[in-house]
Amino acid sequence: MNLGMVFExxxxxxxxxxxxxxxxxxVTWSVIIIRLVSYSKAKAGNAAAKKIVMDAFTLNEAxxxxxxxxxxxxxxxxxxxSAFQSYRQGGKGTLATALPLNEYLVGSIHNSMSQIMRRFDGGMTALASIGATxxxxxxxxxxxxxxxxLINISQSGQMSIAAVAGPIGEALIATAIGLFVAIPAVLAYNFLSRSKKTLTQDLDAFAHDLHVRLLNQKD
Structure with missing residues (x-):
């Protein structure tokens, strides 16, 4: 079957x-490449940053x-x-100091994590939509x-197998191409979702350690 005949x-x-x-x-392969590169850089950057933080004497230095x-x-x-320093430097009666340090840091860290991980959502909606449609x-x-x-065949009056098989076979290519597009999109969506979940779990574990260190940070 000649795909060019479809366009002709x-x-x-x-x-x-x-x-x-x-x-x-x-779009699918562009998102896959961009997201794989970003996850690879994020993983390497996390390893380097975690080592720096663990080896630093103070969190300000880290x-x-x-x-x-x-x-x-x-x-x-x-x-x-930065949030910890803002709390310590805030005057009495401000919104920042209205909460205990523990609750303030929990809220600040949670909001920061949400904003940081949101940048890894780019392209996921497109992959899900492409895989579904x-x-x-x-x-x-x-x-x-x-x-x-079938209309063209009926008008021409040619009912042979050769006359039917060619046009219908070219039309069936559309279904095959639809599957060819959808399968990588679905597989990539599942893989990238798992990769984001792994990054989120690593960040959440680090956040607990960071929270404890901030609470014990000297003024």
Missing amino acids: TGDFVLISVFLLMLLMSV AQKVGSINAPIALLTKESV APFIGLFGTVWGIYHA
């Missing part, structure tokens, strides 16, 4: 389906040393130490192609 003999709807499938495939690292643990350290879009293209192929 297909109508606007069928051609649009194939172009949409192509766009979905490009926050300064991880300033150039763009990783979740480094960002959480800087923001948490691509097979149905491909099936729509197949149904549309078969419908018009």
Whole structure:
């Protein structure tokens, strides 16, 4: 089967389906590559930042040393130490000092974690949407192609197997392409979701240690 024949003999709807499938495939693989690179950098940055924090004598020193690292643990350290300093430097009667230090740090660390991990959500909605809709879009293209192929065959009066197999076979390619686009999107969504969950668990474990160290930090 010649895929080029679809663009030569297909109508606007069928051609649009194939172009949409192509766009979905490009988006899927772009998201996969970008997210894999970001997770790889985040994992390496977390390892480096955690070592710096654990080896530092004070959290202020740790926050300064991880300033150039763009990783979740480094960002959480800087923001948490900044929140701790803001609390200590805040005057009496302010909203910051209205809460005990423990509750203030818990809220601040939780909010920082949510904001930090939110940047790893990019492209996930697109992968989920592509994985869910691509097979149905491909099936729509197949149904549309078969419908018009049968109409053309009935108008031409040629009912041989050769006359039927060619147009219908080209229409069935739409379903195959829909699956070809959807399967990588679904697999990538599950893998990247698991990767984000792992990063979140590592960040959560570090946050508990950081919280304890901040509570015991000397003024």
